[in-house]
Amino acid sequence: MGLYQLTIKDGKRHSAAAAFLVPILDRPNLTVQTGALVTRILFKGTSTIGVEYLHQGTLQQVYVNQEVILSAGVFDSPKLLMLSGIGNAEHLLPLNIPVIADLPGVGENLHDHPLVAVGYKSTQALPAIASTSNLVEAGLFLHSGKSKELAPDLQFLFSPVLWGSSDSAPDVSGSTFICCLINPQSRGTVTLQSANPTDIMSA
Numbered sequence: 606m607g608l609y610q611l612t613i614k615d616g617k618r619h620s621a622a623a624a625f626l627v628p629i630l631d632r633p634n635l636t637v638q639t640g641a642l643v644t645r646i647l648f649k650g651t652s653t654i655g656v657e658y659l660h661q662g663t664l665q666q667v668y669v670n671q672e673v674i675l676s677a678g679v680f681d682s683p684k685l686l687m688l689s690g691i692g693n694a695e696h697l698l699p700l701n702i703p704v705i706a707d708l709p710g711v712g713e714n715l716h717d718h719p720l721v722a723v724g725y726k727s728t729q730a731l732p733a734i735a736s737t738s739n740l741v742e743a744g745l746f747l748h749s750g751k752s753k754e755l756a757p758d759l760q761f762l763f764s765p766v767l768w769g770s771s772d773s774a775p776d777v778s779g780s781t782f783i784c785c786l787i788n789p790q791s792r793g794t795v796t797l798q799s800a801n802p803t804d805i806m807s808a
């Protein structure tokens with residue numbers, strides 16, 4: 606157990622963008638395009654050659670010399686792979702998406718960690734939390750003894766604020782203890798509802 610390590614600069618939380626991207630924005634070999642929705646990865650045969658994206662209502666294509674790194678998060682990464690023709694052919698063909706690679710594992714095997722939070726109102730007003738707080742400041746991993754895995758199966762977290770119960774205002778002093786199952790057995794899937802990149806997926 607212990608206090609979590611945080612990324613802090615000048616007394617404030619510091620994001621990866623502020624730390625690594627903003628200082629090099631004027632590099633001639635770097636273009637940052639915000640407000641863009643990537644719609645698919647472009648292929649020539651089975652090799653990636655670029656990315657297509659929607660920006661201000663117009664479809665744009667950008668081509669690469671070497672590689673495309675796809676890091677769109679847990680739901681949108683498989684979504685973009687499927688929109689680009691990488692996924693289960695039985696799912697893609699009815700949507701008229703040309704199959705580049707028949708990979709049934711795309712969008713499968715999602716794990717999540719369910720948690721239960723118990724909030725306590727404090728009996729006296731507490732000082733305001735620090736501007737450096739991540740709202741979850743300490744944690745504990747432990748093994749329940751019920752799991753066959755060697756790794757811990759439970760995580761406990763401590764938050765110095767009262768998490769959003771319906772009867773608590775944000776300025777009510779309190780704290781929250783959270784218990785989280787980190788070795789869940791259930792598995793989820795995501796699939797496309799349509800070939801339209803602006804549609805959300807089915808989970």
Ligand SMILES: Cc1cc2nc3c(=O)[nH]c(=O)nc-3n(C[C@H](O)[C@H](O)[C@H](O)COP(=O)(O)OP(=O)(O)OC[C@H]3O[C@@H](n4cnc5c(N)ncnc54)[C@H](O)[C@@H]3O)c2cc1C
Nearest residue numbers: 641642643644645658675676677678679680681682685802
């Ligand atoms: C409530 C919560 C608590 C968490 N706590 C922890 C923790 O304590 N420890 C831990 O290790 N991890 C934690 N995680 C998980 C962690 O946040 C993720 O694993 C991590 O952020 C994944 O990074 P990523 O860059 O792959 O994706 P993301 O951080 O999800 O970034 C993906 C980015 O891609 C953008 N994007 C998606 N689709 C498109 C598109 N089509 N076009 C353009 N842009 C697109 C999104 O807008 C987003 O900015 C937590 C997650 C949540 C939600």
